[in-house]
Amino acid sequence: MSIGVHNIGQGCVTCLDHDEHYILTFPNGYGRQVNALIFIFNALSILTVPWIELGGECSISCSKTGYNASIVFHTKPFYGGKKHRITAEIFSPNDKKPFCSIEGEWNGVMYAKYSTGENAVFIDTKKMPTIKKKVRKLEDQDDFESRCLWKDVTYNLK
Numbered sequence: 001m002s003i004g005v006h007n008i009g010q011g012c013v014t015c016l017d018h019d020e021h022y023i024l025t026f027p028n029g030y031g032r033q034v035n036a037l038i039f040i041f042n043a044l045s046i047l048t049v050p051w052i053e054l055g056g057e058c059s060i061s062c063s064k065t066g067y068n069a070s071i072v073f074h075t076k077p078f079y080g081g082k083k084h085r086i087t088a089e090i091f092s093p094n095d096k097k098p099f100c101s102i103e104g105e106w107n108g109v110m111y112a113k114y115s116t117g118e119n120a121v122f123i124d125t126k127k128m129p130t131i132k133k134k135v136r137k138l139e140d141q142d143d144f145e146s147r148c149l150w151k152d153v154t155y156n157l158k
Contacts, residue, residue, distance in 0.1 A: 003031040022062050027054040027073040053083060054106065066093025073106065086110065 007026035014021050030053040055075035061068035067090065074085040086106040089098035097115070102122050104110035112122035141148040 002033070005029040020062050020064050022060055024060045025058045027058050027071075028056040029053070030055060030075065032076075051083060067091065084108065 006028050009026075011024050011026065012021055013024065031050060032053050033050045053075055054073040056073055058071040058073070059068065060071070069088055069090045071086065071088040074087065076083045076085075082105070084105040084107050086102070086104060088102040090100040090102070091098050099115045101113045102110050103113075104122070107125055109124045109126070110122040111119065113119050135147060138148055138151060143149065147154070
């Protein structure tokens, strides 16, 4: 019992300080253990607590540097296994063998193993500071910018 969202398309992240543009694809999203009885009988789910999960393959590439990465978001098996697992490989330009492999949890600690044999913490997302988003006021946004486009839906959800 789940709900899945298949993300299509790609995004672009620009690092202005380095004049680099990264093209990336997105993982799929899943709402797991959505029990219809919750909605029908207003009862508690007899399975587990619902959770959000990412799954599928993604890629990141920079045309300027030639570096690229392939990322796999692993979904939790029905029995056993862990939630939020991720593995990734980072490649130098024109190389078929990764110079860095990453594994861990996308919402926790990820560990890097380099081709030199060195192992290190790649990132610990729990220790990262929360940074407040900077968003232009609705009246300053174009009609098709996300918050302007979805303002009526957001209002009605609230």
